[in-house]
Amino acid sequence: SENQGAAVQRQVQLALFFSLFCLVLSEEIWYSVPEEREKGSHVGNLAKDLGLNKKDLLKRKLRIVSNANAQFLRVNEEHGDFCVGDRIDREAMCGKSPHCVLNFEVVLENPLNVFHISITIEDINDNAPQFVKDNIRLEISESSLTGAIFPLEGAEDPDVGRNSLQNYQLSPNKYFDLDTKENADGNKYPLLVQSKSLDRESELSLHLVLIGLDGGEPLKTGTAHIWISITDANDNAPVFTQEVYKSSIKESTPKESFVLHVKASDADEGLYAQITYSFSSIPAKAKQKFNLDPESGVISTREALDYEDSRSYIMLIEAKDGGGLLAHSKVEINILDENDNTPEVLLTSVFSPVPEDAPPGTVVALISVNDRDEGESGKTTCYMQGHLPFKILSSSNNYYKLLTDGPLDREKTPEYNITVTATDKGTPSLSTHKTISLQISDVNDNPPAFEESAYSVFVPENNPSGASIFTIKASDPDLGSNSRITYSILNSNLDELPLSSYVSINSETGTIYAQRSFDYEQFREFQIQVKAQDGGSPPLSNNITVRVFILDQNDNSPRVLYPLPDVDGSALFEMLPWSAEAGYLVTKVVAVDADSGHNAWISYHQTTEPTLFTIGLHSGEIRTAQAFAKRDVVKHRLIILVKDNGSPPLSASVTLNLVFAENFQEALPEMTKTQVDSDSQSDMNTILIIALVLVCVLFLFTALTVLIVKYQRRTSPAAFASYNTEMYSSLGPRFSCNYSNGTLALPCAYEVCLSSKSNQNEFAFVKPSQLVATDTAITADDSGIGSESLSGNLSSDYKMQVSITGI
Structure with missing residues (x-):
């Protein structure tokens, strides 16, 4: 109707005004919506109520946190419209509770905010009163007195307020009136009050119609038929020991457990004193939970109880004797809450992977914890197991934030399995564990590291040009391009030539190549500065010094410094007196070797047969072996061989002419003769060489002729x-x-x-x-x-x- 629509609109406007007022105070928004609204029905504009524009909606990822009520409502991420997402049945959600509120959480990111949405579900008159039994059968003795009361099973209406059951009506008759009573829980039940004595002889039975009415618009009713059989007189009705029986049991009580014992007595005897017990008025839920022994009156549990489902049960017990007289008593059973529900842990948001350079206090997860228990059993705490660089802080309304609490290092720990434990405060406490897998992403925070602090490379001299002499290896624990290393040479201590003419390096492998053949005698060592740089942004690098030592090889022959030959190549003359005794120092051969170490160790050897002279193996001193005799030759020619200690050894030679004479005039004839002999010997050598060449030419000519003849014989x-x-x-x-x-x-x-x-x-x-x-x-x-x-x-x-x- 139009009036009802206007009332709903006013309620929505009041709810929006109230939601805006609450948003300013506590970030909670209230809405109100009638039940059974069509899918897609508009509830409100969440973006407008939160003070957001349309541009911020997609950027901040407006969404409803998933929970048990998330299916009933949905939000438009582009416009922020809040609308009905599924059929809303208030009775199924909240039962007879006078207030039915659905709670939601709406999350906004960048920055992270949580808003609490409360939606009041308004009841509509969508349920008619319904009796548990459509046909109520009573047996009333004709001796029943005026004013006797007969409780009847009432009707149930799942609606609340004015839409629930309001009154009963009884069809017109002359024997009974109708009275209505109300239980402590607000449920109304009818009482049949006898207004006139019955006469079985005139009427054996009566048929009455009981109508239950609610207060909704339009009015809805339910009907039950009362069939009354009038029995013979039984002037004593059963009497219960208590008008109200009360009992409290724990929700963990197992099924078929004893609850309480109702007892009624009858002063009659025989058949009229036999009492049977039954439920005269009991809710459907209570009938599923409890059982009544009709003979003993013992009430026991039929199935497990749940405090969260129902906190108490109220029922009417009927005691009936053999004559049909009835007595009624009320039974109230209260359910005691126990800590039987573990906390529910829900990961609302997880931000993974987390950069390893994330500062302390960075939010990595949003956790929601709920416990269905009441009181202390429903209060929860949340903490993290183990010593990890994270911490948990309470946010609001059972929300917790998982934050970083220290530096992260992907190279040490690339992944964390964080176990979050939610514990309630019940006795004993119950806990729930939830594991969050968190990946750590790499950043370029590690420079390349060399295997050694410095390198020493030993290269033999005369190495081939372009040969590899060493390979440098650096490692980087980062990932991807952050660990891709390139090598380069920064500088060296070589100043004579450009560095590129000495060594080069492969930028990918770190292999160092010699660009020239090294000479130990030119330089013995040099050092270069090598740089290793990763491919991160910004790149990180590290430098290391490489010292290259040139190893000597025996590539230099000894060089005679003394005595030096003349310009024309003739040997030098040394004079010694006739009176020289054995051991007389004649002269000393001095030689050097450009190599070093063992390769430069020089020894002196006399190549001619033993004469009057000896030479020191390492000193090169030439001394007389014995005194000169008149029969000895005046002139001596010595060829001294100078060898180094290399492998293979290299050598040089020097020729000495020794003459015994007291003065230069005596030695001059021998020196002149030696010069002439030397010239003659030189001419003879030339003749021998020419002859050798002619012989070779003739040999080749003869061989060629023989080949030609053999070829002609074959052809x-x-x-x-x-x-x-x-x-x-x-x-x-x-x-x-x-x-x-x-x-x-x-x-x-x-x-x-x-x-x-x-x-x-x-x-x-x-x-x-x-x-x-x-x-x-x-x-x-x-x-x-x-x-x-x-x-x-x-x-x-x-x-x-x-x-x-x-x-």
Whole structure:
């Protein structure tokens, strides 16, 4: 109706005004919505009530925290409209509770805020009163007195307030009136009051109609039929020992446990004194929970109880004797709460992964803890197990924040499994554990680290250019590009040439290459500064010093410093007196080696046969071995060999001429003679070299001739046939062959002809000569080796006569 719609609109407006007022005070928003509203019905604009504009909605991720009530309402993330998401049945949610409130939490991020939304569900008259039994059957004795009261089972209406059951009506009759009573819980039940005595003889039974009415608009009713059988007289009704029976039991009481014992007595005897017990008026929930023994009157539990489901039960017990007389008593059973519900832990938000450089106090998770118990059993605390760099702080309304409480290091701990424990304050306390897996993301907080604090590299000299001499290795515990290392050379202590002409480094592998061959005698060591840099942003780097030591090799021969030879290469002369005794120091050979270490150890050796002189192995001192005798030679020639200690050893030699003389005039003739002998010896050496060269040339010529002859033997079909001049004359002027049979003291002779043109390279045919057998010597004209053959012009035909001795 229009009036009802206007009333609902006014209530919504009042609720919005109240919600805005509460938002300013406590960040709680109240709404009101009637039950059974259609899906999508507008409740309110949450963005407007929170003071947010549309741009902030998507940015701050407005959303309802998931809980048991989240299905009934939904929020538009773009506009902030709050609307009905599912059918709302107030009776199913809150039962007979006078106030039905749904609580929600709305979360906004950036910054993180939690708003508490309370929605009051308004009751509508959507349920009619309904009797537990549609047909109520009573047996009333005709002796029942006027004013007798007969309680009836009332009707139940799940609505509340004016929409609930308000009154009963009884169909018109002359025997009974209707009275209505109200229980402590507010439920009304009818009483049938006898107004006139009954007469079984005139009427055996009565049929009455009982109507239950609620106060809603429109009015709704429920009907039950009362069938009354009039029995014979029984003038004593049962009497209960108590008008009200009360009992309190724990919710953990197992089923089929004793609750209480109702007792009624009857003064009659026989059949009229036999009493049976039954529930005359009991709610449907109570009937499911409790059982009444009809003979003993013992009430016991039928199934487990739950304080959170119902805190108390009220029922009417009827005692009926054998004559049909009734008595009624009320039973109140209170349920005692126990700590039987563990806390419920809900992860509202988890922000993972967390950067390892997150400052202390960074929110990483939002936790909601709820406990269905009441009192101390419903109060909870939340804490974290283990010693981890996190802490838990209470927020509001059972919300907790998980915060960082120290520095994080992904290289040490890349992942945390945080166990959160929620414990209530009941006795004994109950706990719930929830594990949160939290990943730590990498940041570039570790520079590259070398395996050593400094490196020493030993490279033998004369190394090949471009060879690798060492590999530097650095590591970075970061991930991805933060751990990708590149190497470079910063500087060195080499000033003579650019650094790139000495060494280079592979930027990816760290391998150092020698760009030139090192010489130990030029420099013995140098150092470079190597930089390792990761690929982070900003990049981190580390430097290290690499000292390169050049190892000596025996690549230098000893060099004689004294005595030095003359300019023309002749040996030096040393004079010693005739009176020199054994051990007389004649001279000293001094030599040096540019190498070092063992390679530079020098020893001196005399290559000639033992003479009158000795030389010190390491000192190089030349001394007389014995005194000079008149029979000894006046002039001595010594060749001293100087060797180093390398492997293989290198050496140098020096020649000394020693002359016994008292003065220079006596030694001059020997020195002059030596010079002449030296010149003569030099000329002789030149002659020997020339002769050796000629012999080699003749040997090569002979070998070539033999090869040509063998080749011609293989290719000629008639090795010993006579020479056919016509066969070769037909070849034309290019092959002009002047030949001569000649006379050789050999089995055969051959002639080789070459092309007459200088630009042709073809060989002429090898022509067999006529076989001759003669001992005549070869003349200049017949031999083919005359001046005409050897001294002719090079551009004319070449003719070579080769004589080969037969085998």
